[in-house]
Amino acid sequence: MAALHSLRGAAARPEIELAEIRAPQLIAPFAVALSGDVQDILPDGVVHGPGRPADRHHGDGRFVLLHDPDGNGSWGGSFRIVVLARSTMDPELAADPLLPQVMWDWLDDALEMCGAENHMRAGTVTRALSHSFGVLDDPHESVEVELRASWTPQGDDFSSHLTAWTELLCMCAGLEPGRERISVVKS
Numbered sequence: 001m002a003a004l005h006s007l008r009g010a011a012a013r014p015e016i017e018l019a020e021i022r023a024p025q026l027i028a029p030f031a032v033a034l035s036g037d038v039q040d041i042l043p044d045g046v047v048h049g050p051g052r053p054a055d056r057h058h059g060d061g062r063f064v065l066l067h068d069p070d071g072n073g074s075w076g077g078s079f080r081i082v083v084l085a086r087s088t089m090d091p092e093l094a095a096d097p098l099l100p101q102v103m104w105d106w107l108d109d110a111l112e113m114c115g116a117e118n119h120m121r122a123g124t125v126t127r128a129l130s131h132s133f134g135v136l137d138d139p140h141e142s143v144e145v146e147l148r149a150s151w152t153p154q155g156d157d158f159s160s161h162l163t164a165w166t167e168l169l170c171m172c173a174g175l176e177p178g179r180e181r182i183s184v185v186k187s
Helices: 002-008 099-113 159-172
Strands: 016-021 030-038 060-072 077-089 118-130 142-153
Touching: 002 030, 002 060, 002 159, 016 159, 030 159, 060 159, 077 159, 099 118, 099 142, 099 159, 142 159
Parallel strands: none
Antiparallel strands: 016 030, 030 060, 060 077, 077 142, 118 142
């Protein structure tokens, strides 16, 4: 119960719309999951940051907090955080061979900026190029990039980890890091 209360105290940027979703049932005895969508909050539709076409989805993801009271040897603790951050990018930007490392660095930066101490971090970065055909024919290609990561949080306050994930979502969607533009999550 304390874990849930700490998540309610997390700070989130105003661009993020959070919602509780069904948590995975078979990974751990206890789990909570949230989805997050990056919203374009500008009324005139101005695009912020690289890789954010105005007519494209800006980013979304999931945050899952797992708990096994007996601990889990592969986690190195009794809690594990699993995240997904996904965004559509301009194909030219997404083709940069350094993009996977840059996205992993965004995760590092977000965790450090928010003071989310952790260990046993693991993850992947994936790029998928899409072409449309037939009645969906669109002269524009799109590339979806996705970062999947997990880590074992240190301590029993998980709010900084949730805040770091919302920062990561915004960075993946092309927004500048903005710790000063956050507010407490309402339950």
